[in-house]
Amino acid sequence: MDEFxxxxxxxxxxxxxxxxxxxxxxxxxxxxxxxxxAQGEFVMIGGMAAVxxxxxxxxxxxxxxxxxxxxxxxxxxxxxxxxVAPARGASVVTLIIITIGASIFLRGVVExxxxxxxxxxxxxxxxxxxxxxxxxxxxxxxxILGTLAVVVLALKWFFERTRPGKAMLATSHNRLAAQLAxxxxxxxxxxxxxxxxxxxxxxxxxxxxxxxxxxxxxxxxGLKGFCAAILGGLGSPYGAVAGGLALGLAEAMTGxxxxxxxxxxxxFAIILAVLFVRPxxxxxxxxxxxx
Amino acid sequence: xxxGPPDMLLEVSGLVSRYGRIEALKGIxxxxxEGELLALVGGNGAGKTTLLRAIxxxxxxxxxxxxxxxxxxxxxxxxxxxxxxxxxxxxxxxxGPMPVEDNLALGGYxxxxxxxxxxxxxxxxxxxxxxxxRRQPAGTLSGGQQQMLAIARALMSKPRLLLLDEPSMGLAxxxxxxxxxxxxxxxxxxTTIFLVEQNASAALAIADRGYxxxxxxxxxxxxxxxxxxxxxxxxxxxxx
Ligand SMILES: Nc1ncnc2c1ncn2[C@@H]1O[C@H](COP(=O)(O)OP(=O)(O)OP(=O)(O)O)[C@@H](O)[C@H]1O
Ligand SMILES: [Mg+2]
Numbered sequence: 001m002d003e004f005x006x007x008x009x010x011x012x013x014x015x016x017x018x019x020x021x022x023x024x025x026x027x028x029x030x031x032x033x034x035x036x037x038a039q040g041e042f043v044m045i046g047g048m049a050a051v052x053x054x055x056x057x058x059x060x061x062x063x064x065x066x067x068x069x070x071x072x073x074x075x076x077x078x079x080x081x082x083x084v085a086p087a088r089g090a091s092v093v094t095l096i097i098i099t100i101g102a103s104i105f106l107r108g109v110v111e112x113x114x115x116x117x118x119x120x121x122x123x124x125x126x127x128x129x130x131x132x133x134x135x136x137x138x139x140x141x142x143x144i145l146g147t148l149a150v151v152v153l154a155l156k157w158f159f160e161r162t163r164p165g166k167a168m169l170a171t172s173h174n175r176l177a178a179q180l181a182x183x184x185x186x187x188x189x190x191x192x193x194x195x196x197x198x199x200x201x202x203x204x205x206x207x208x209x210x211x212x213x214x215x216x217x218x219x220x221x222g223l224k225g226f227c228a229a230i231l232g233g234l235g236s237p238y239g240a241v242a243g244g245l246a247l248g249l250a251e252a253m254t255g256x257x258x259x260x261x262x263x264x265x266x267x268f269a270i271i272l273a274v275l276f277v278r279p280x281x282x283x284x285x286x287x288x289x290x291x
Numbered sequence: 292x293x294x295g296p297p298d299m300l301l302e303v304s305g306l307v308s309r310y311g312r313i314e315a316l317k318g319i320x321x322x323x324x325e326g327e328l329l330a331l332v333g334g335n336g337a338g339k340t341t342l343l344r345a346i347x348x349x350x351x352x353x354x355x356x357x358x359x360x361x362x363x364x365x366x367x368x369x370x371x372x373x374x375x376x377x378x379x380x381x382x383x384x385x386x387g388p389m390p391v392e393d394n395l396a397l398g399g400y401x402x403x404x405x406x407x408x409x410x411x412x413x414x415x416x417x418x419x420x421x422x423x424x425r426r427q428p429a430g431t432l433s434g435g436q437q438q439m440l441a442i443a444r445a446l447m448s449k450p451r452l453l454l455l456d457e458p459s460m461g462l463a464x465x466x467x468x469x470x471x472x473x474x475x476x477x478x479x480x481x482t483t484i485f486l487v488e489q490n491a492s493a494a495l496a497i498a499d500r501g502y503x504x505x506x507x508x509x510x511x512x513x514x515x516x517x518x519x520x521x522x523x524x525x526x527x528x529x530x531x
Contacts (some may be wrong), residue, residue: 163400166389166393166396166397167397167400169386169389170386170389170397173386173387173388173389174384174385174386174387176349176380176384177380177384177385177386178397179347179348179349179368179369180347180349180368180372180377180378180380180384180445181372181397181398181400181401181444181447181448182368182369182372182373182400182401182448183369183397183400184367184369185369
């Protein structure tokens, strides 16, 4: 039982990270029908920027976090502006290749500029484990779970109560109607990329104290986030949250009760299973639509 | 380029638009006067929708579009809405999962909060059924109700020119009558209307002037009653 509780904590913690990354996939997919395979790089940028700012610029964490989020936001806008927007109207496969190219570029820049080592960010509230039942919980896990809860509520408010949020929803439901209503769909795209990048970065700097961070951490986390998003139906931010938590729990249980060697295989198995159930591919529907 | 008479609200000249190699508009010239109800009729695939899309700026086109005396050919779609052009697109295109009231509010995206509140009241006065269903997702409305919503949504931007693309499509005869009655009321209230229809008899009957379009070209133009009486129009579009 204690063992189970321990796996549960671990699963929820990593699941929350996948959820944050997955929400980013969902928001960009909704606004533009692009599957942004550079999403994982925003996670890396968030963690690496926070490390770099605290260690090299000597700023406290409380200042480093918003700065790291801003840097990721700018990277997201740049990705849309310089890589995705110029390919407007291209096929989905082309766009996927473009985002993969952009991710290789971003990874390379960080590798050269900062280095190949593992970097650690100090935990937000120390490293003293909290005992619950017979299991322990890292205080950083509480930050991660709490942040996910706040993000979900904030997104709900954004999409249901604010003008830009509703405009983004309208654009995803029917882009033509949005244009005819005078909504600047270009701005919607930029907002979606900035928002997704910041959510990814948030995941990256939240997880850095536990898992460490390095220039290529985005490959795996991007894939897990993608898995969370497709489990949730690809176009739904809330679905991605459920998908992320499910994936995290499945991984933790697999790692705990079977073998940690198989842990990372869970996401691959899920992606393959989804592709198998939908043989036309995830991109079948998106393929007929324009960006 | 010849400048049209100053009271022309919309002037289109030499408009060409393509889908890949298909030329859907092959040089369209037309004009809509302020306060006029203009009908454009034509068969399947004539290019009517493409023309309206080009006027709204959501379809790339060559040639010139002038609105209220200003050349808007290079203006992005969102700014054309601000300038006063609204469109009710073919197939209604409501935001299905969003509540009726949100559909209306977003129709007034270019307007202030006060104007939006006012516009929603006007929409409810015009179509009371929308008020009844204000909290329901637009996708759950019937076809006729969705068409009313699409018209009300377009009016939220307070347009000077309203483009209507086949508003009667797929509706039962009684609803078709109601939609045409609405169009007449809008005209009476001073809105300039460009009505595209396959239902040629109903459209020409209420129109001041009409154009006939075939395979990307304007082939006839005259007053509404004159076109209704024309033998060729009767044969081709009225099934007489
Ligand atoms: N998205 C598209 N891609 C390729 N060709 C298109 C597209 N949309 C329209 N066309 C072609 O352009 C031509 C004009 O089409 P358009 O939809 O403007 O006609 P329409 O007069 O509105 O017809 P309808 O009365 O059926 O609505 C047709 O030949 C049509 O096949
Ligand atoms: Mg049409």
